[in-house]
Amino acid sequence: MKKAYFNWSSGKDAMLALDKTLSAKEYDVTKLVTTVNTDYNRVSMHGLSVNLLEKQSEAIGIPLEKIELGGNVSMSTYDAQMKTVMTGLLQEGYEYAFFGDIFLEDLKKYREAKLAEVGVKAVFPLWKQNTKELLLEFLEKGYKAITVCVNAKLLDASFCGRIIDENFIENLPENVDICGENGEFHTFVFDGPIFKKPVDFIIGEKVLRGYTPSKDKDDNFFAKDNDSWDTSFWYCDLIVQ
Numbered sequence: 615m616k617k618a619y620f621n622w623s624s625g626k627d628a629m630l631a632l633d634k635t636l637s638a639k640e641y642d643v644t645k646l647v648t649t650v651n652t653d654y655n656r657v658s659m660h661g662l663s664v665n666l667l668e669k670q671s672e673a674i675g676i677p678l679e680k681i682e683l684g685g686n687v688s689m690s691t692y693d694a695q696m697k698t699v700m701t702g703l704l705q706e707g708y709e710y711a712f713f714g715d716i717f718l719e720d721l722k723k724y725r726e727a728k729l730a731e732v733g734v735k736a737v738f739p740l741w742k743q744n745t746k747e748l749l750l751e752f753l754e755k756g757y758k759a760i761t762v763c764v765n766a767k768l769l770d771a772s773f774c775g776r777i778i779d780e781n782f783i784e785n786l787p788e789n790v791d792i793c794g795e796n797g798e799f800h801t802f803v804f805d806g807p808i809f810k811k812p813v814d815f816i817i818g819e820k821v822l823r824g825y826t827p828s829k830d831k832d833d834n835f836f837a838k839d840n841d842s843w844d845t846s847f848w849y850c851d852l853i854v855q
Contacts, residue, residue, distance in 0.1 A: 615642040618710035622646035625801040627714035653685035745793040757806035766846040775850030818851035
């Protein structure tokens, strides 16, 4: 089989993409790669504690590699460090990199271009699939997830620290993608068919955090206009049991 690593967010889309990839038995996924914010020792953007990320990797049975980045890292620094990591992975024999993206064209093109620079091919198992069908498939397979971060501009605090189920789907506003593909919410998967055992945790406090985007437009690939950035998010802390 083809040797591959997974760009791992710890959330539902990555998990379903991994599930599909393992079931197809075309690629041998032997590493999960996750960026970590060293200022808080948490998964970048999701805000999940590294302790839980490590427990999740152990429960799935695939080794984890953490890419450590500062909280205010510039896009140029990010690109340079990621290129170093990708080059190292290629030297280890990893010629394929997997992602859980569904329909963000700019992000897909960015990932493909950066990987092509070092000779790695990007693979997107969920690409252009219906997000409602994907989330229902995720639940039908028996996976369990909880929201750990929600965009305060679109969702109130009640959506943070909430189990993903049919009631969650029904309660989502019409302007929110059902998989949160536009960054409306992020999740942590704690159980499912490929888990050796569930990841145990308790729900801690919820906090609202705001961020200031960089004034340097060269550092803002993911936002064409700084004023359009979503800069306020609810986070729910999950504590390892």
